Amino acid sequence: MLSIEYAYWLIAAFLLYTGLRNLRERHGWRAAFWLVLGALFGGGDYILAQQAAGNALPSELAGAGVIALALLAPRLRRTAHVESGNSERRLQSAIRLGHRLFVPALLIPLVTLLVALLGAHLFIAGHAVFAAPQMTLTGLALACVVALFAASAVARTPVHDGVGEGRRLLDAIGWAALLPLLLAALGQVFTQSGVGTAIAALAVTFLPTSSAFACLLTFALGMVLFTVIMGNAFAAFPVMMAGIGLPLLIQQHGAHPAILGSMGMLCGYCGTLLTPMAADFNLVPAALLELRNPYGVIRAQVWSALAILVTTIVLMWLFVFH
Amino acid sequence: MNYWPLLGVAVIVVGFLLRFNPVPVVVSAALTSGLLAGFPVPALLALLGKSFVSSRMLLIFVLTLPAIGLLEHAGLREHAQRWMARLQGMTLARLLIGYLLLRQLLAMLGLTGVAGPAQTVRPLLAPMSEAAAEKILPVLTDADRDELRAIAAATDNVGRFFGEDVFVAVGGVLLIQAFYTQHGIELTPLSIALWALPTAIAAFVIQSLRVWLYQRRLQRRAAHAQSAD
Numbered sequence: 078m079l080s081i082e083y084a085y086w087l088i089a090a091f092l093l094y095t096g097l098r099n100l101r102e103r104h105g106w107r108a109a110f111w112l113v114l115g116a117l118f119g120g121g122d123y124i125l126a127q128q129a130a131g132n133a134l135p136s137e138l139a140g141a142g143v144i145a146l147a148l149l150a151p152r153l154r155r156t157a158h159v160e161s162g163n164s165e166r167r168l169q170s171a172i173r174l175g176h177r178l179f180v181p182a183l184l185i186p187l188v189t190l191l192v193a194l195l196g197a198h199l200f201i202a203g204h205a206v207f208a209a210p211q212m213t214l215t216g217l218a219l220a221c222v223v224a225l226f227a228a229s230a231v232a233r234t235p236v237h238d239g240v241g242e243g244r245r246l247l248d249a250i251g252w253a254a255l256l257p258l259l260l261a262a263l264g265q266v267f268t269q270s271g272v273g274t275a276i277a278a279l280a281v282t283f284l285p286t287s288s289a290f291a292c293l294l295t296f297a298l299g300m301v302l303f304t305v306i307m308g309n310a311f312a313a314f315p316v317m318m319a320g321i322g323l324p325l326l327i328q329q330h331g332a333h334p335a336i337l338g339s340m341g342m343l344c345g346y347c348g349t350l351l352t353p354m355a356a357d358f359n360l361v362p363a364a365l366l367e368l369r370n371p372y373g374v375i376r377a378q379v380w381s382a383l384a385i386l387v388t389t390i391v392l393m394w395l396f397v398f399h
Numbered sequence: 400m401n402y403w404p405l406l407g408v409a410v411i412v413v414g415f416l417l418r419f420n421p422v423p424v425v426v427s428a429a430l431t432s433g434l435l436a437g438f439p440v441p442a443l444l445a446l447l448g449k450s451f452v453s454s455r456m457l458l459i460f461v462l463t464l465p466a467i468g469l470l471e472h473a474g475l476r477e478h479a480q481r482w483m484a485r486l487q488g489m490t491l492a493r494l495l496i497g498y499l500l501l502r503q504l505l506a507m508l509g510l511t512g513v514a515g516p517a518q519t520v521r522p523l524l525a526p527m528s529e530a531a532a533e534k535i536l537p538v539l540t541d542a543d544r545d546e547l548r549a550i551a552a553a554t555d556n557v558g559r560f561f562g563e564d565v566f567v568a569v570g571g572v573l574l575i576q577a578f579y580t581q582h583g584i585e586l587t588p589l590s591i592a593l594w595a596l597p598t599a600i601a602a603f604v605i606q607s608l609r610v611w612l613y614q615r616r617l618q619r620r621a622a623h624a625q626s627a628d
Contacts, residue, residue, distance in 0.1 A: 085455050087462060121452035128449050137441050139448025143426060150422035164477075171474030171481065178475045181466055182522045186513045193510055213512040214456050217463075224466035232473035242468025247461055252422050257457040259425045263411075265450035266429040266443070270404040270436035278400050306408055311574055318578055327584075334584050338575035339564065339594035346560040350553075353415055357457055360421070362516035362552040365460075366525055368545045374556070377549035381557055381606050388601040396594075 080208035082122055084218035089118035095244045106152040107248065113149070114255065117142050143262065150252040174231060181227035185220045192216025253364035253371070256356030260308045267307060276303065277320025284321070289330040289398060296321045297390045300341050301348035308354025310345025317341065332397045340393045347389070350382035351375060407432025460517035467522050476526040483530035491531035492614040495551065496607045498524055499558045503603060506562025515559075516552055524551045535614070536621045550613060554606060561602035564595035 092115030100108035117124075117139055124135040171178065193216055196207040207215055229236045247254065267273065280299055285291050296317055303313035322341060326332040349355045353372065363374045370376070407428040414424030426447075433443040467475075483489065505513050514520075525548045532547050533539060539547075564571045572591050579586050 081456065084459060084462065088455070088458055091461060091465070117452060118455055118458070121455050124448065124452050128445070133441070133445045136445035136448040139452055140444030140446070141448075143447050143451050144430075144444075147423040147426035151420040167472070167474040168477050169474075171477035174473060175478065176482075178470055178473060178478045179523075182470055182475060185463060185466065185518050189518075190510060190513050193512070211456060213510070214459050217459060217512050217518070221462035221466055224463075225469065228466045228469045228473070232469060234469060234473065236465075238472070239465040239469030242472050243461075243465030244468075246464045246468050250461075252420070254458060254461060256421055256425070258451050258454050259422060259429075261454035261457060262447055262450035263425050263429045266433050266446060267404075267407065269446060270407065270432040270438070271401060272404045272407060272432055275400060275402050275405050276408075279402075306411065311570065314574060315578055323582055334579055335586050335590040336594045338579065338586075339572075339591045340598065342564060342571050342575060343561070343595060343598045346564075349560060350556060353421065354411070356421075358516075358556050361460070362520065362555075363549070365516050365521050366548040366552060368549060369541075370545065373545055373549040374552045377546065377553040378556060381553065381602075381609055384605045385557075385561065385598065385602045388605070389598045392597050392601075 078205055078208050079215055079219065081211040081215050081218075084215055085118055085121055087218060087222070089115050091240070091243065091247075092118060094240060095247050098241075098244055099248070106149055110146060110149040110153055110252070111247075113142050113145055143259070146255060147259075150255065153251045170232070177231050181224045181231055184224040184227055185217070188220035188223050189213060189216045192219060249367065250361070250364045253356065253360050256360055260354055260356055264307050264309055264312045268312060273303070273307075273312070273316035274320070276306075277316050281320060281325075284325075286325055286329070289326070289332075290394065292321060292325045292330060293332075293394060293397065294390070296326060296337075296341060297344045297386075297393065300345040301351075301386065304345040304348030305352040305354065308349070308352055308356065310342055310349055313345050313348070314338075314342055326397075330398065333399070336393065336397045340389050340397070343389050344386060344393075347382045347386040350378040401436065403435040404432040406435055460515065463517040467517070470522060475522055479523060479526040480530035480533075483527045484534060489531065490614065491528060491535065491617070492607075492611045494524075494527055494531050495554050495610045499554050499603060499606055499610075502555060502558030503562035503599060506559050507565040507599070509563070509566040511559055511563050514555065516555060520548075520551050520555050524555070532617060535617045536624070550610065554610065557602055557606045561595075561599045565592050565599050 092111050096108045096111035096115055099111060120135070124139050127135045192207060193213040196212045196216060197209070199206040225236060225239050229239055280295060284295055299317045299321060300310065300313050303317060304310045307313055322337055326337055327334055349358060353360055353375065359374045360371055363371050368374070410428040410431050411424060414428070415421065429447060430443065433446065438446070502514055528547045528551045529539065529544055532543070566572070572588050575591050576586055576588050
């Protein structure tokens with residue numbers, strides 16, 4: 078049965094390979110960075126299993142590993158990705174191969190789509206082929222492997238060269254790849270430390286609670302602000318709902334719960350488009366596209382996000398109290 | 400109420416404003432908030448480590464890199480650009496708005512993992528956008544290319560975020576429903592998802608308009624350049 082754990086091991090193998098290649102090229106800091114990260118990925122299932130069994134030592138070591146990564150990251154200089162091969166050769170190859178080059182690239186979304194749609198119905202000898210949790214992501218991992226072999230067949234290049242090219246891209250992305258995981262961990266620590274409840278308590282202290290509009294605006298902007306800080310609307314939602322949405326808007330002013338919940342969450346999504354804390358949507362794409370400004374994607378999103386936010390707040394004001 | 404953990408937020412804000420490397424800034428913020436909330440050091444380390452490995456799925460995009468690296472080595476971006484340049488009637492705005500629509504519809508079906516910055520934007524959408532822009536303004540500066548790529552990534556994000564909450568079985572809708580259930584209000588996922596539709600339509604209109612305005616700006620610059628010749 079294919080499950081998400083195999084994808085994690087595949088990532089671990091790729092990270093360790095990147096580390097070892099850097100070690101051989103005597104980039105010591107980079108090698109250490111990718112090797113520590115690879116070890117965290119490879120050991121992840123063991124760490125979680127031990128934690129569930131009541132042994133916290135592996136988790137504590139993982140925490141120390143995270144701190145080690147934080148100390149190593151500033152030593153990774155962001156080098157621009159050196160295009161491999163000269164542009165003339167790539168152009169010749171592009172003319173020779175033509176549309177065949179699209180096939181492996183499109184296989185990534187297509188295979189993912191097929192697994193997402195049909196994966197639950199695939200059985201071999203009575204055993205499910207795909208495990209239910211995270212099936213789409215398992216499909217994405219499978220799609221990447223299929224696409225790599227297809228690309229190697231189309232370009233008549235050994236698979237190993239592809240892994241080498243991938244490693245160069247990963248080195249170009251560098252520490253930005255790590256941010257989404259770190260921010261997810263930070264969100265957990267913030268929640269457990271009571272940062273959210275403290276902010277909601279502060280907001281309520283200064284709020285004129287008798288005005289429905291003031292409450293609604295505080296709720297909506299609070300969702301945005303909190304998402305900007307936490308990088309994730311899902312972390313902001315329970316806090317803002319418990320602090321303002323439920324006691325003031327629904328119970329005191331009679332707001333419609335479905336509209337408030339749905340549109341409140343969407344206000345949070347506008348915040349996601351504005352914040353470097355949502356690294357996987359904003360900073361990682363900037364690194365992936367090799368933009369000179371790491372905040373380039375956010376800059377391209379600001380006006381869309383603000384316009385969508387204003388529209389959503391107006392819609393909410395029009396519908397939520399009827 | 401213990402307000403001291405809020406200093407972790409201050410660490411983040413100051414760190415990002417001073418443009419320090421974000422990785423140590425984020426870890427320092429976590430340590431600050433955790434310690435000020437009174438966590439003992441081993442428990443804080445365990446919380447950090449456990450949360451980190453529980454979100455490993457966020458790094459799955461790196462698996463696309465070998466296939467994409469190999470294809471780019473074989474000329475994928477060059478081919479996408481040449482093909483775009485040949486396609487009659489395919490303008491920058493049509494390309495990006497078409498992609499936005501597709502991305503939103505896929506997200507509405509719960510298929511957010513199908514497209515994304517690594518899966519579709521870097522190998523396909525970004526080079527095609529550059530080629531479509533070159534049809535308008537043949538000489539693009541490096542800053543133009545950066546802006547085009549950023550717009551492609553932004554279009555992908557807008558499509559994803561304002562499509563996914565229209566799907567009933569997606570995390571956001573289920574989270575909203577679960578919160579209400581905990582507090583004694585029963586709602587069906589469908590009633591929540593339906594109210595995401597007005598914003599989804601607004602997001603489509605707004606982003607399309609911005610793409611179209613950008614295209615018009617390029618066209619004006621091209622006209623200026625021509626009249627200057």
